[in-house]
Amino acid sequence: MNPYRSMLFVPGHKPSWAEKAVAAGADAIILDLEDSVPAADKDEARQTVRETIDRLRAQNVRADIWVRTNSVDSGLFGADIERVLGPGLAGLLLPKVFDAKEIVQIDAVVSHVEKREGLDSGSVGLIVSFETAVSMAHCEDLAVASPRVSSLLGATGPNADVGRELGFEFTPEGLETLYLRSRIILAARAAGLHHPVCGVWQDMKDLDGFRRFAEDNRRLGYKGIVLIHPSHVEIANEVFTPSPEKVDFYRRMIAAFEDAEARGSAAVDFEGQHIDLAHAKTARSVINLAEAIGVG
Structure with missing residues (x-):
């Protein structure tokens, strides 16, 4: 996987926001089909995401394009893959994964669609996002479940999936997730994955807090960060760039x-x-x- 200092989420049903992400200087853009897209808009968002990928590819933008699909257990994953997987897609960010068997099944589906679309075999990467207790308990197995696994995402943040799954109270200092984030780093490096990414800082206005959060994760061994707002891109790029x-x-x-x-x-x-x-x-x-x- 290319080294991404900043990976910026863009709601899949908001096509004009992708250009804003490019203008912000993000190393990678994650077009989201999951949590940021209302249930009623999922199908239309798939078409919009595919059109956005084609448009950005035609513009030859520097940023790589990833897509966060819906989870396999949502019943929406298959339709996501069928529509968005094609030229210009660097890979898929997988939310709410449970075990290695699930990664193997995803690999098989992606391989089938790759072949059908005339893409190079293995060209679509996978980033595993750890948002379930089961996945966190088996992060080592997930890291080596498929050659497609390009990186691991050590997700944190207040009041979101990770916090709910583990029952912790988020603090900016991050002691409550230090073990989890450290274990994911170890799993990534043991699997030969040299560019694990962290996330997510949710306070869009607290830029000083975000900088400290990014620096703490860099010191721990993370090489980039997943973002939810363009104002964080410049700081992320600075923090994760060797001076x-x-x-x-x-x-x-x-x-x-x-x-x-x-x-x-x-x-x-x-x-x-x-x-x-x-x-x-x-x-x-x-x-x-x-x-x-x-x-x-």
């Missing part, structure tokens, strides 16, 4: 290690720090991320 100072520091570290290596040493004193191959690998991962984002 020029950090990039320069790690470039100097790599140069120092390579120089030591050329002289037959596997370790070196770098600006007062003992570094070896492990540190050089960490430095290279930061540089690779910066280059992928386009700031390296």
Whole structure:
């Protein structure tokens, strides 16, 4: 999966909002068919989403386009897939998943529609959103359930699905979800998924609070965040972009290690720090991320 610092939700039945998301600078746009779309508008929203994908694809927008489908147990998932899966779609954000068997079934359905639509096999990715207690208890199995799984979403937020499922009281400090968010990070990394994303900050006006929330999740190991408002995009992109100072520091570290290596040493004193191959690998991962984002 491409590194997404910011993934912005757009209600699927609001076509003009997609351009606003693009203008805000989001790395990815999630056209939503689930909670933000009224039940009576679901069918029309599917058509609108497909038209929006086609329009943005024709405009050659930089942002990747994802779709949040309705959950499998809603009975609406099949109709969502049949209508929206096609050229220009990077993948599906899967809400309210329960177990690995469900991912395997989704993979089979997506494979069938991919083939029918003439898409490259495996081109449609999956992001698993952990919103049920069952899924959280089995996040390791879900992470490896299909090669299509591109990332894991460690969802939080007050008064929403996660809080209701687990019965916690949300706080900005996040101690009540620290175990859950940490476990999802571990499951992602153990499965070779290097770009887990977090979410969601619901207070649209508290930008300072959002910045702290994003920074806390970055320190924990998340590489991007799912957003519900365009005003959060700029902050998210800043928080999850390695600073020029950090990039320069790690470039100097790599140069120092390579120089030591050329002289037959596997370790070196770098600006007062003992570094070896492990540190050089960490430095290279930061540089690779910066280059992928386009700031390296």
